[in-house]
Amino acid sequence: MWNDQINENILYEDKEILVCRKPSGMPVQAARIGTMDMESALKNYLAQKTPGKIPYLAVVHRLDQPVEGVLVFAKTQGAAGNLSKQIMAGGAGKYYLAVTEGVPGKQEGIFIDYLKKNGKANMSQAVPENTPGAxxxxxxxxxxxxxxMNGKSRALLKIKLETGRHHQIRVQLSHAGIPLLGDRKYNPSGEKGTSLGLCSCGLEFKHPKTGKIMKFETEPQGTAFLDFVKKL
Structure with a gap:
């Protein structure tokens, strides 16, 4: 079924890169056998376009499985190296829309924390600055x-990431006391029955071949955003 819908989710494609929209719930790479993932779906799509040729496709950044939004993949090794350097150096602009339970104390601001990843639990947490591994x-x-909403405060935030840590937005907002709506991992006591209120709504980077600034945007489709749809 996904292969039939792949064209609807591709935002841009040329010889070097492929930009697409990842639906909520689909992993970027295989989480377990029998689960379709973005990498496999896109490789199948490319293979159908060039029968008999094994396509090259590299993952250069990721979104958590429940997060929807824009992703760029590399179709050549040169593009993969270039995009990876841009992302590691903070040269790529990554923008998100988030729905939170609770409202920040200020209308705009910066959150600076130190995060440490727990690989076994697949979670991260905010820790003191001098913590080893933070x-x-x-x-x-x-x-x-x-x-x-029903006596509870909700906020729609526009977020720009300056760093790219494991579960960064989810951890930092939870630590700030305004966890994401629908985040069962970092907000287990929160409202149930809704999608995760997080969407990668914008991505900017330099084209790995031409150097041209590339900008892509998408609107969230998850149920967490329904009450704010007119503001998007």
Missing amino acids: KKAILHYRVLDQKE
Whole structure:
């Protein structure tokens, strides 16, 4: 079924790169046998275009499985190296929309934390700066809208990541007391029955071959965003 819908999710493609929209719930790479993932689906798509040739496709950045939004893949080794360097150096602009339970104290600001990853639990947590293995995490946010829903406060945030840590947005917002709506991992006592309120809504980078600035945007489709749809 996914292979039939792949064209609808491709935002741009040339000889060097492929930009697409990842649906919520689909892993970027295989999580377990029998589960379709973005990498496999796109390789199948490319293979159908060039029968008899094994396509090259490299993952250069990721989104958590429940997160929807824009991803770029490399179709050549040169593009893979270039894009990876841009992302590692913070040269790529990564923008998100987030729906939180609770509202930040300021309408815009910066969260700076130190995060440590627990690989066994597949989680990260905010820790003191001098903790061994801790990495600095920085995000900028701006409140686009806020409202009361059944006596509970909700906020729609626009976020720009300055760093790219494991589960960074989810951990930092939870640590700030405004966890993401629908985040069962970092907000287990929160509202149930909704998608994760996080969407990679914008991505900017330099084309690995031409150096041209490439910008891509998408709107969230998850149920967590329904109450804010008119603000997007």
